[in-house]
Amino acid sequence: MARVRSALTRKRINPSNAMREVGDPAAGGTVVFVGTIRNRSEFGRVDGLEYQAYKKMAEKRMKVIAAEVTKKWPVKKVSMYHREGRLGIGEVSVVVAVSSTHRAEAFEACRYAIDRIKTGLPLWKRERVRGTGRWVEGKPIRA
Amino acid sequence: MARVKVIYFAGARDIVEKQAEFIEAGANPTATAVLQLLVSLHPGLKPMARSLRLSVNQEIAEPGHRIKDGDEVGVLPPVAGG
Numbered sequence: 568m569a570r571v572r573s574a575l576t577r578k579r580i581n582p583s584n585a586m587r588e589v590g591d592p593a594a595g596g597t598v599v600f601v602g603t604i605r606n607r608s609e610f611g612r613v614d615g616l617e618y619q620a621y622k623k624m625a626e627k628r629m630k631v632i633a634a635e636v637t638k639k640w641p642v643k644k645v646s647m648y649h650r651e652g653r654l655g656i657g658e659v660s661v662v663v664a665v666s667s668t669h670r671a672e673a674f675e676a677c678r679y680a681i682d683r684i685k686t687g688l689p690l691w692k693r694e695r696v697r698g699t700g701r702w703v704e705g706k707p708i709r710a
Numbered sequence: 711m712a713r714v715k716v717i718y719f720a721g722a723r724d725i726v727e728k729q730a731e732f733i734e735a736g737a738n739p740t741a742t743a744v745l746q747l748l749v750s751l752h753p754g755l756k757p758m759a760r761s762l763r764l765s766v767n768q769e770i771a772e773p774g775h776r777i778k779d780g781d782e783v784g785v786l787p788p789v790a791g792g
Contacts, residue, residue, distance in 0.1 A: 619723075621719055621784050623768050624765055624768035627769075661792050685790075686789065686791075687789075689719065689784065689786055689789055690791035702790075704790070705787070705790030707763055707788050
């Protein structure tokens with residue numbers, strides 16, 4: 568049975584911690600995806616952004632996504648963390664770490680998890696561009 | 711009568727100008743009926759109504775999902791995580 572950890576957090580995310588968490592003596596490969604805040608959007612230079620979350624639902628859905636991953640691939644461990652609140656440029660907004668016996672399933676599982684996080688969590692981001700905040704246009708939430 | 715807590719997010723929260731409220735939604739209404747009721751209570755939501763999804767007790771609700779007394783309804787604009 569794969570071990571899974573996931574949470575929404577207001578604290579800084581340290582990707583090394585997630586990588587350490589998925590460490591497993593039977594793992595031959597670990598893939599870590601790290602999402603960071605970009606300094607530009609289609610509307611210009613971004614000064615920072617704020618994530619609003621439906622925390623209770625987001626954490627439930629993160630568990631669902633992690634469970635999907637462990638069902639689809641024979642992974643050893645999965646850790647997923649997403650920030651909420653205000654973030655500056657370059658800060659880590661999301662991390663997904665997956666360990667497995669071989670690298671192929673770790674890459675696939677990690678890719679799947681981050682893609683699901685993008686469209687399957689009740690999270691919204693408000694960009695600050697030249698002093699004005701605007702909600703980033705998203706996609707309808709997917710079950 | 712279904713008395714439900716409605717929580718608004720992102721652009722919908724900005725329009726409604728509150729995080730949450732309690733509404734009376736008739737007997738055993740569908741998610742679609744509740745959304746229509748919310749739009750009639752807050753006409754400012756109308757332009758975005760088609761893009762809104764509802765959750766019921768933190769699960770994504772299908773349009774025909776029946777909402778019960780005491781449920782928690784989330785009003786979810788298109789999402790942008792990651």
